Amino acid sequence: MREEILWYYISMKNPKDEKEMIEIYEKLDEVARKNKIEDTKYINIVDLRKLELVVDEEMIPVLKLGILIPKEKRFNGCEYLKIGECFRVNHQDSYISLNTTYKNIDRYIKKTKYRKLGYSIEFMKELAIPTENGIGGIIEIVIPVTKINN
Numbered sequence: 001m002r003e004e005i006l007w008y009y010i011s012m013k014n015p016k017d018e019k020e021m022i023e024i025y026e027k028l029d030e031v032a033r034k035n036k037i038e039d040t041k042y043i044n045i046v047d048l049r050k051l052e053l054v055v056d057e058e059m060i061p062v063l064k065l066g067i068l069i070p071k072e073k074r075f076n077g078c079e080y081l082k083i084g085e086c087f088r089v090n091h092q093d094s095y096i097s098l099n100t101t102y103k104n105i106d107r108y109i110k111k112t113k114y115r116k117l118g119y120s121i122e123f124m125k126e127l128a129i130p131t132e133n134g135i136g137g138i139i140e141i142v143i144p145v146t147k148i149n150n
Helices: 018-034 095-110
Strands: 003-011 042-047 062-068 079-083 086-094 114-116 119-124 129-131 134-147
Touching: 003 018, 003 042, 018 062, 086 095, 095 114, 095 134
Parallel strands: none
Antiparallel strands: 003 062, 003 079, 042 062, 042 119, 086 134, 114 134, 119 134, 129 134
């Protein structure tokens, strides 16, 4: 299934800087308010190229932060994000355990006839919710893949 999503994003200067992430989310909230976008859905592009080097509880590098833009609210600066073949997984736990989720997905993909394209797309409505294991979220993780030809 192929889909195109209209979004507005801001690139991270330092992909592991949590303070920068907070500042960008605040800017994205302002963009949503200015354009009268209700029920903001956030989108992150996460760098998975060196996932095996990320240690437990360390932040996985985030390349871009954005928001979903309804097509009727389109404005200058919006772009289409194209999603082709992918694996989709829901993560409903703390951000600390996100590493484990990604590593489990990575192991699973390696057992299939697919390979990941090096990044993931995360969709979420709430940026922070309390979980049993700390602050986290309900995140739809979409990992674009390509079929391995044998």
